[in-house]
Amino acid sequence: MTDNLNPELTTTTESTDESQLTRANTIVRAEDHARPLQLSNITIRYGGDRGGAEPVTVVEDFNLTLHAGEMHCIAGRSGSGKTSILTVGAGLTFPTSGRVLWEGDSLEQMGDDEIADRRRALIGYVDQGGALIDGMSALENVLLPAVPDGEVEQRTEMAKDLLDLVGLGRRMRHRPAQLSGGERQRVAIARALILGTRVLVVDEPTASLDRASANRIISILKDTTNDGIAVLVASHDHELVRLSDTLTELN
Numbered sequence: 001m002t003d004n005l006n007p008e009l010t011t012t013t014e015s016t017d018e019s020q021l022t023r024a025n026t027i028v029r030a031e032d033h034a035r036p037l038q039l040s041n042i043t044i045r046y047g048g049d050r051g052g053a054e055p056v057t058v059v060e061d062f063n064l065t066l067h068a069g070e071m072h073c074i075a076g077r078s079g080s081g082k083t084s085i086l087t088v089g090a091g092l093t094f095p096t097s098g099r100v101l102w103e104g105d106s107l108e109q110m111g112d113d114e115i116a117d118r119r120r121a122l123i124g125y126v127d128q129g130g131a132l133i134d135g136m137s138a139l140e141n142v143l144l145p146a147v148p149d150g151e152v153e154q155r156t157e158m159a160k161d162l163l164d165l166v167g168l169g170r171r172m173r174h175r176p177a178q179l180s181g182g183e184r185q186r187v188a189i190a191r192a193l194i195l196g197t198r199v200l201v202v203d204e205p206t207a208s209l210d211r212a213s214a215n216r217i218i219s220i221l222k223d224t225t226n227d228g229i230a231v232l233v234a235s236h237d238h239e240l241v242r243l244s245d246t247l248t249e250l251n
C-alpha cells in the first residue's frame with residue numbers, strides 16, 4: 001500500500017521543528033513522537049477489595065517501549081493478561097502500579113479530561129470483535145469518532161479513502177450485518193484511524209477468521225506501520241506473531 005493512511009502524521013513528522021503541536025494542543029518533542037507509548041514497571045492486580053473476589057496479579061513489572069512505525073505483538077495463553085495490558089496502554093484502565101507514558105508524558109500527571117483528549121488525538125483502539133453500530137453503514141461507523149468534534153463533513157473524504165485502503169471502497173453503504181467478520185474488522189480498523197491516530201491498539205484482530213481473511217487483516221496492520229503508525233496488537237495468531245517487528249510472550 002503506497003497511499004498514506006495518516007495525512008496528519010506526515011505533516012507533523014516532516015517538520016524539522018524541535019517542538020510540534022498535536023491536535024490536543026500539547027507540545028510534543030520530536031523524540032517523543034518516535035516513542036508514542038511506553039509502559040514502565042506495570043503491575044496489574046484485580047480484586048482483593050474487602051468482601052470482594054480473591055486478588056489476582058495478572059501482570060507484574062511489565063515494560064514496553066512502542067516505537068513509531070513498528071508492530072509489537074503481545075502473545076500468550078488465554079487469561080495471561082494481553083487485554084489488560086492493551087487497556088492500560090490505551091488509558092482506558094489504570095495499572096495497580098507503574099507508569100504509562102504517551103509521547104513522553106505520564107498519565108499520572110493528567111486529569112481525566114486531558115487523558116480523554118490526548119487519547120482521542122493519539123490512540124485508536126479496536127476491541128476484540130471490533131464492535132460496530134448495527135444501524136449505521138460502514139462509512140457512518142468509520143466517521144463515528146469525528147461526531148463529538150463536529151468534524152464529520154471534513155473527514156468524509158478521509159473515511160472513504162480509509163475504506164478504500166482496507167478494500168471496502170465498494171461496501172461503504174453496507175451495514176455491519178451485510179459484511180463478513182473479516183470485513184467488519186477492517187471497518188473497525190478504518191474507524192480507529194479516522195482521527196489521525198499515531199498508535200493503533202488492536203485486540204485479537206484475527207480471532208475466529210479464516211486464514212485468508214486473517215492474512216488480509218495482518219497485511220493491513222503491516223501497511224499501517226509503513227505510514228509511521230505504531231501498532232500494538234494482542235494475538236496468538238502464529239502468522240501475526242511471525243510478522244510482528246517485536247514480540248512479548250506472556251506466561
Ligand SMILES: Nc1ncnc2c1ncn2[C@@H]1O[C@H](COP(=O)(O)OP(=O)(O)OP(=O)(O)O)[C@@H](O)[C@H]1O
Nearest residue numbers: 046047056058076077078079080081082083084085
Ligand atoms: N475486571 C476484572 N476483575 C477481575 N479479574 C479480571 C478482570 N479483568 C480481567 N480479569 C482477569 O485477569 C486475567 C487476564 O485477563 P485478560 O483479559 O487481560 O487476558 P487475555 O490474555 O487477554 O485473555 P484472552 O486471550 O482470553 O482474551 C484473567 O484471568 C481474567 O479473568
